[in-house]
Amino acid sequence: xxxxxxxxxxxxxxxxxxxxxxxxxxxxxxxxxxxxxxxxxxxxxxxxxxxxxxxxxxxxxxxxxxxxxxxxxxxxxxxxxxxxxxxxxxxxxxxxxxxxxxxxxxxxxxxxxxxxxxxxxxxxxxxxxxxxxxxxxxxxxxxxxxxxxxxxxxxxxxxxxxxxxxxxxx
Numbered sequence: 001x002x003x004x005x006x007x008x009x010x011x012x013x014x015x016x017x018x019x020x021x022x023x024x025x026x027x028x029x030x031x032x033x034x035x036x037x038x039x040x041x042x043x044x045x046x047x048x049x050x051x052x053x054x055x056x057x058x059x060x061x062x063x064x065x066x067x068x069x070x071x072x073x074x075x076x077x078x079x080x081x082x083x084x085x086x087x088x089x090x091x092x093x094x095x096x097x098x099x100x101x102x103x104x105x106x107x108x109x110x111x112x113x114x115x116x117x118x119x120x121x122x123x124x125x126x127x128x129x130x131x132x133x134x135x136x137x138x139x140x141x142x143x144x145x146x147x148x149x150x151x152x153x154x155x156x157x158x159x160x161x162x163x164x165x166x167x168x169x170x
Contacts, residue, residue, distance in 0.1 A: 041134065041163035048159050052110055053082065054152040056162040058135030059115055060086035064096050065142035074140050074147075078118065081152050084165065086135050093130035097141040103128035104136075110156040111136055118152075121145040134163045 046052050059078050063071035071088040079085045095101060099121040104112045107125035115136045116123045121143070128137060 041165045044162050044164055046156055046160050046162060048156060050156060051153050052114060052156050052160065052162070054078075054114065055082045055084065056164055057111055057115065058084040058086045058133070058163065058165065060133050060135055060137045061088050062091045062093075062137065062139050063089070064091040064101075064139045065144065067142070067144075070140050070144065074138070074144070077147055078115075081118065081147075083115070083152075084135070086133055086137075091139055093128065095126060095129050095139055097124050097126075097139050098143045099123065099141050099145055101126050101139040101141070102136065103132055103139065110154055110158070110160055111162065114152075114154050117150040118147050119145075120148045 044056065046056070059075065061071040061075040061078070063069075071090070075085045075088040095103075100116075100119045101124040102112050102116045104125055105127050106112065112125065115138065116125070
């Protein structure tokens with residue numbers, strides 16, 4: 001009886017070992033699981049006459065100066081005003097504003113104007129020379145003079161859409 005139990009235990013252990021090895025090899029060489037392409041944001045329309053507030057705008061800040069960490073500091077200060085913080089990194093393009101440049105192809109866009117209003121000094125409105133993220137992109141130059149007291153919401157004179165990041169909570 002002792003030999004029979006010992007043999008069954010060894011057989012059971014061998015089966016678990018072989019099955020575990022097979023599953024492990026299968027997982028090690030399998031491709032990634034397919035995922036559903038879910039949108040990273042929720043598109044919202046702000047109708048003419050409605051209020052556009054800073055908490056609906058994602059702002060990406062690019063440092064076009066030699067001052068280390070400037071883009072991150074500006075992004076944090078804009079977040080304190082309610083804007084959604086996007087990327088903060090060095091300027092990937094060739095544009096070099098003296099103070100601040102908001103990257104846009106439509107200077108009359110209410111989203112762009114609300115962001116531009118936050119900065120002291122001359123703010124240029126220029127087209128981007130690199131691929132930008134969704135939201136408003138800002139270049140900070142070497143003569144950056146800071147943020148000023150400015151409203152963080154505005155009533156829009158035309159319909160605009162905003163892309164508010166979606167967060168899935170477990």
